[in-house]
Amino acid sequence: xxxxxxxxxxxxxxxxxxxxxxxxxxxxxxxxxxxxxxxxxxxxxxxxxxxxxxxxxxxxxxxxxxxxxxxxxxxxxxxxxxxxxxxxxxxxxxxxxxxxxxxxxxxxxxxxxxxxxxxxxxxxxxxxxxxxxxxxxxxxxxxxxxxxxxxxxxxxxxxxxxxxxxxxxxxxxxxxxxxxxxxxxxxxxxxxxxxx
Numbered sequence: 001x002x003x004x005x006x007x008x009x010x011x012x013x014x015x016x017x018x019x020x021x022x023x024x025x026x027x028x029x030x031x032x033x034x035x036x037x038x039x040x041x042x043x044x045x046x047x048x049x050x051x052x053x054x055x056x057x058x059x060x061x062x063x064x065x066x067x068x069x070x071x072x073x074x075x076x077x078x079x080x081x082x083x084x085x086x087x088x089x090x091x092x093x094x095x096x097x098x099x100x101x102x103x104x105x106x107x108x109x110x111x112x113x114x115x116x117x118x119x120x121x122x123x124x125x126x127x128x129x130x131x132x133x134x135x136x137x138x139x140x141x142x143x144x145x146x147x148x149x150x151x152x153x154x155x156x157x158x159x160x161x162x163x164x165x166x167x168x169x170x171x172x173x174x175x176x177x178x179x180x181x182x183x184x185x186x187x188x189x190x191x192x193x194x195x196x
Contacts (some may be wrong), residue, residue: 130160
C-alpha cells in the first residue's frame with residue numbers, strides 16, 4: 001500500500017512539476033470573485049492580507065458598501081500600506097434613488113481609476129463593483145480599457161454576484177462562490193465578525 005501511494009504521489013509530482021515549469025510569465029492578474037455564496041469580499045481581503053505580508057502596497061474601493069464599521073475596515077484602515085475608500089450609499093433597495101446611485105458609482109470609479117495607472121500599487125480590490133454594470137450605473141468598456149492598460153505587475157480583484165461578460169473575457173482567474181445554505185434564511189441575524 002505504501003509503495004502504491006509513493007508511486008501515485010511521484011506521478012502526481014511529475015505532472016505538477018511540468019505544469020510549474022511551463023508557467024514562466026510574470027505579470028499581474030485580474031481575478032473575478034463571483035457567485036451567490038458568502039465569502040467573495042472575504043476572499044479578496046484574505047488575498048490582500050497575503051499581499052501585505054509580502055510588503056505589497058494595496059488599495060480598496062468599495063462600490064456598494066456604505067458601512068464604516070466593518071471588521072475589515074477596522075483592521076486594515078491604519079495599515080500604512082493600504083488605502084481604503086468606502087464609497088457606497090448602501091444597497092439599492094436602501095437608497096431607492098437611481099440618480100443618486102449612478103452619481104455615487106461614478107464618484108467611486110473616479111476614485112478607483114487613478115489607481116489603475118499608478119505603478120506604486122501592487123493589488124487593487126474593487127469590492128462589489130460588478131453591480132455597477134448589472135444596474136447600468138457604469139459603462140463597462142472604460143473599465144475594461146483601464147484594466148488592460150494598468151501597470152504590468154498590478155493585480156486587481158473585482159467582487160460581486162454577477163460579472164459583465166467583457167470583464168470575464170479579459171479575466172485571468174474567475175472563482176465562483178456557490179450558495180448551498182445561508183444562516184440568514186434560517187432566521188439568524190447578521191453579526192459582527194461574520195457578515196460585517
